Amino acid sequence: MKRPGSKLKHHLHFALIGGITAVLGVLTLTGARFDSSLLFLLEKIAISIILAVSLSLVVGFLGELSLGHAGFMCVGAYLGGKVSALLVPLLGNGPAAFLVSLAAGAGAAAVCGIGIGIPALRLRGDYLAIVTLAFGEIVKSLFQNSSPESFGGALGLDTPRYDKRYLFLFAFLLVLLTVMVVQNLIRSKHGRAITAIRDNEIAALSCGINVTKYKLLAFTLSAAFAGVAGVLYSYSNYTVQSLRFGYNYSIEILVMVVLGGMGSIPGAILSATLITFLDTQLAAILTGDLAVLQNLLYAAILIAIVIYNNAPALKGFRDKYNLAALAKKLRRSAPDPAAVRDDAAKWDVVPTKIDMDELLSVDIADRGHQEGGDDP
Amino acid sequence: MSGYILETKKLGISFGGLTAAQDVDLRIPKEGIYGLIGPNGAGKTTIFNLLTGVYQPTTGQVLLDGQDLTGLGPDKICRLGLARTFQNIRLFNNMTVVRNVMVGLQNRPEYACSVIESVLRLPRHRRVEGQMRQRAKDLLRIFGLEEDRNALACSLPYGKQRKLEIARALATDPKVLLLDEPAAGMNPHETEDLANTIRQIRDDFGMTILLIEHDMRFVADLCDQVTVLNFGTILAQGSTQTVLQDPAVIKAYIGG
Numbered sequence: 001m002k003r004p005g006s007k008l009k010h011h012l013h014f015a016l017i018g019g020i021t022a023v024l025g026v027l028t029l030t031g032a033r034f035d036s037s038l039l040f041l042l043e044k045i046a047i048s049i050i051l052a053v054s055l056s057l058v059v060g061f062l063g064e065l066s067l068g069h070a071g072f073m074c075v076g077a078y079l080g081g082k083v084s085a086l087l088v089p090l091l092g093n094g095p096a097a098f099l100v101s102l103a104a105g106a107g108a109a110a111v112c113g114i115g116i117g118i119p120a121l122r123l124r125g126d127y128l129a130i131v132t133l134a135f136g137e138i139v140k141s142l143f144q145n146s147s148p149e150s151f152g153g154a155l156g157l158d159t160p161r162y163d164k165r166y167l168f169l170f171a172f173l174l175v176l177l178t179v180m181v182v183q184n185l186i187r188s189k190h191g192r193a194i195t196a197i198r199d200n201e202i203a204a205l206s207c208g209i210n211v212t213k214y215k216l217l218a219f220t221l222s223a224a225f226a227g228v229a230g231v232l233y234s235y236s237n238y239t240v241q242s243l244r245f246g247y248n249y250s251i252e253i254l255v256m257v258v259l260g261g262m263g264s265i266p267g268a269i270l271s272a273t274l275i276t277f278l279d280t281q282l283a284a285i286l287t288g289d290l291a292v293l294q295n296l297l298y299a300a301i302l303i304a305i306v307i308y309n310n311a312p313a314l315k316g317f318r319d320k321y322n323l324a325a326l327a328k329k330l331r332r333s334a335p336d337p338a339a340v341r342d343d344a345a346k347w348d349v350v351p352t353k354i355d356m357d358e359l360l361s362v363d364i365a366d367r368g369h370q371e372g373g374d375d376p
Numbered sequence: 377m378s379g380y381i382l383e384t385k386k387l388g389i390s391f392g393g394l395t396a397a398q399d400v401d402l403r404i405p406k407e408g409i410y411g412l413i414g415p416n417g418a419g420k421t422t423i424f425n426l427l428t429g430v431y432q433p434t435t436g437q438v439l440l441d442g443q444d445l446t447g448l449g450p451d452k453i454c455r456l457g458l459a460r461t462f463q464n465i466r467l468f469n470n471m472t473v474v475r476n477v478m479v480g481l482q483n484r485p486e487y488a489c490s491v492i493e494s495v496l497r498l499p500r501h502r503r504v505e506g507q508m509r510q511r512a513k514d515l516l517r518i519f520g521l522e523e524d525r526n527a528l529a530c531s532l533p534y535g536k537q538r539k540l541e542i543a544r545a546l547a548t549d550p551k552v553l554l555l556d557e558p559a560a561g562m563n564p565h566e567t568e569d570l571a572n573t574i575r576q577i578r579d580d581f582g583m584t585i586l587l588i589e590h591d592m593r594f595v596a597d598l599c600d601q602v603t604v605l606n607f608g609t610i611l612a613q614g615s616t617q618t619v620l621q622d623p624a625v626i627k628a629y630i631g632g
Contacts, residue, residue: 188494203466208454
């Protein structure tokens, strides 16, 4: 038996992003003009969501720690920016040049993803983290020391100026694409294979799963989307500076994934949005001498969130006041007329039970001791 | 063809100076239940790890249905038809029971579906997912786990976890099923129940089962033939009754 609305629940974040994109799209196309700082914020948020969702494929679902995500983005930003700088004089400053540079940036990052995926087959945990960290730094310094004619060197790569009115719409369409691909992959037999590798690699091998193939798949796909984010970045900013893509940025993306809950796509989307918003707001509020406080406050807020989510002392508080409990309360106050009254006789089809199987691969946390409902 | 479905020739492995298995000539005929017994540290699990490619043998060969498995990886060996369970249970703990079994079904040719088809949600993806779920449910029914199919694997009681691991191995459609101490930690009632399930698997699937077990009553009750290992070599091989009464075997177990 299927709880009504369970399907909607798992596509809620998708519908939400799609709805916002559609509304803003219609407004833009009918001539509404948004403040350029708002547009820039929206672009930044879209880039962060793409980065966080793509990284969660490797960190949350495959269970490998990668500290080089900004490196893949860097490759995408430079390659995409370069290709668009070459193409814009030929094709004009339209969607054609954008799509070609998008493909170039994603492709180049994907190739790097394969390159990092191969050592990932032999290294585990901390060792892999070090390799990916080194990869990010190498990429950064390669572009920094490139000749001014090729990739701009230390001054950064200048990218052509674009009509910024529509960029955020493209950005959000790409967010939808990323979420769709990652989510559909995870909720399929291939996603089951990837989560099986995370849960127990030896058991996965003993079930005949081609671990090599799936690790490479996850790394390559994740890198390709980081490349997409990079191309968006190069379009959103007028110069691409390699210094922007240091390990600090990789860790910032990792924080988005961890904070959203490992293996939760809606969580990654939410935390990417909040962190990006918080970051920009702090930068805007704290000016002058107070600017030094920005990182401090940012860190303090992150620590507070992590403590709130994990401290055993706060468990009682969390169990009492959270979204799940609130939803339960609301549901109880509006009883379902079709609910089975005879709990003792039909205990396994009581509709308040959570449909665990549907939940899998979307929300790893908090499913600990709930019992399952029936299969769809 | 030698007439044996699973056969090893002079199989051996040494870790540095320690020879954990040496000159093991295992011969397992088709269809039936076979035991691999021996005192602690005799090398039983090592043999399983050699058979399934978790360890690579230093010497010798493994043949499954005449096909040489030596040097292949564990995933390849599983796809060729040798599935196993583990002494210390290895389930996918963060997955539901039914999904654990579905992972086992992954490589069956009838459930083939490419990544592109899954990502684009093409009709084949939907059909394959439905069929896999149904097949997994059918397998769980054999083990009496159907009611638990939406529980997390780690939330199951110990005995059911052992059964789930067998169900998952069976889902890979093996020619030979290797069970590493399936009855460990079970009470007499659960053990009895498990023995019946293993017999049922043999009869329903025409399966060849090789199991490691310390519970001698369980072995005597279930196995047609046994192989006794001691210090990494075969001490005796033959029908269960004869081997269990062999003075050399009794001496190896009791010591002296």
